[in-house]
Amino acid sequence: MTEYAIDVHGLNKHFGDKHVVKDLSLRVRRGEIFGFLGPNGSGKTTSIRMMCGLLTPDSGSGQCLGHDLSDSDAIKRKVGYMTQKFSYWDDLTIRENLDFVARMYQMPRRREAVDRTLEGLGLTSRAKQLTGALSGGWKQRLALAACMLHEPQLLLLDEPTAGVDPSARRDFWEELHRLAAQGISVLVSTHYMDEAERCHKLAYIAYGRLLAQGTADEVIASQSLATWAVAGTRLAELSQLLHGQPGVAQTVVFGGALHVSGPDGALLEATLRRITAGQPVTLTQVATGLEDVFIYLMNQSADNYAVPA
Numbered sequence: 001m002t003e004y005a006i007d008v009h010g011l012n013k014h015f016g017d018k019h020v021v022k023d024l025s026l027r028v029r030r031g032e033i034f035g036f037l038g039p040n041g042s043g044k045t046t047s048i049r050m051m052c053g054l055l056t057p058d059s060g061s062g063q064c065l066g067h068d069l070s071d072s073d074a075i076k077r078k079v080g081y082m083t084q085k086f087s088y089w090d091d092l093t094i095r096e097n098l099d100f101v102a103r104m105y106q107m108p109r110r111r112e113a114v115d116r117t118l119e120g121l122g123l124t125s126r127a128k129q130l131t132g133a134l135s136g137g138w139k140q141r142l143a144l145a146a147c148m149l150h151e152p153q154l155l156l157l158d159e160p161t162a163g164v165d166p167s168a169r170r171d172f173w174e175e176l177h178r179l180a181a182q183g184i185s186v187l188v189s190t191h192y193m194d195e196a197e198r199c200h201k202l203a204y205i206a207y208g209r210l211l212a213q214g215t216a217d218e219v220i221a222s223q224s225l226a227t228w229a230v231a232g233t234r235l236a237e238l239s240q241l242l243h244g245q246p247g248v249a250q251t252v253v254f255g256g257a258l259h260v261s262g263p264d265g266a267l268l269e270a271t272l273r274r275i276t277a278g279q280p281v282t283l284t285q286v287a288t289g290l291e292d293v294f295i296y297l298m299n300q301s302a303d304n305y306a307v308p309a
């Protein structure tokens with residue numbers, strides 16, 4: 001048994017003349033929760049589908065749970081894949097939906113598998129509820145249960161909590177950590193920063209290219225950004241003034257403060273002091289956050305990929 005649930009190198013995928021995944025190399029350890037972040041259309045779903053054998057890469061190689069990527073039948077038997085779209089029957093109960101999935105996959109000892117899964121995900125008391133009447137959070141839990149029926153070793157979850165309220169998202173993540181503690185590996189794509197911070201490791205992908213990966217602290221440190229918080233009034237006006245000034249890479253409003261970041265700390269500070277001189281604002285250097293870094297990475301890659309006029 002290898003140390004990695006996923007270990008892929010140089011994966012590429014084109015759709016027509018669009019190069020949607022570029023030289024993707026990624027390793028996910030067993031029992032690790034690995035977060036996959038990036039703007040819409042950056043290639044997260046395509047990457048996930050290649051890693052679980054649902055889509056053949058144009059080039060590149062690797063293994064998933066010890067099987068070569070080309071051995072998609074073996075991989076699919078050990079992987080649970082939760083797609084973005086909720087695809088269960090509203091007019092069936094939770095139990096009936098799970099039973100339907102178990103039948104579809106011709107699972108042996110179906111009743112036992114459904115009971116075990118209901119119990120494992122805290123759904124037993126709701127087993128008879130109609131799916132259509134469930135809240136978004138419980139629907140996601142049903143979808144997770146359906147992809148756990150065959151006891152997979154790896155979960156590939158594509159934006160599993162999109163549109164789910166914060167308390168249900170927290171419960172869902174507690175469940176993921178419980179599963180990871182049992183040795184199940186999880187690759188999860190998300191747009192939520194709080195979820196990114198709950199992952200053991202992260203990768204940020206934009207325009208098909210993986211731009212940073214590691215723990216949240218490593219991803220933040222990798223960009224060496226300095227960040228200042230500017231508190232005061234007329235911050236929108238100040239943001240416009242700062243745009244394009246020496247040392248200013250980006251300005252982002254965070255609650256009542258403007259976060260201003262740039263790669264050259266001294267230059268950024270000098271610019272901030274010059275532009276805000278005499279204005280009723282306070283400047284405080286703050287720790288650069290994950291969101292600051294993701295916005296920076298996205299802007300950088302947009303610049304690199306911009307088509308020249």
Ligand SMILES: Nc1ncnc2c1ncn2[C@@H]1O[C@H](COP(=O)(O)OP(=O)(O)OP(=O)(O)O)[C@@H](O)[C@H]1O
Pocket residue numbers: 015020038039040041042043044045046047
């Ligand atoms: N089967 C397909 N045929 C043609 N183009 C596709 C196909 N699947 C995806 N694409 C294109 O590939 C690019 C990457 O899509 P993908 O769904 O992998 O991105 P994503 O990062 O998962 O986006 P989102 O966050 O919106 O789900 C997009 O431009 C998309 O339109």
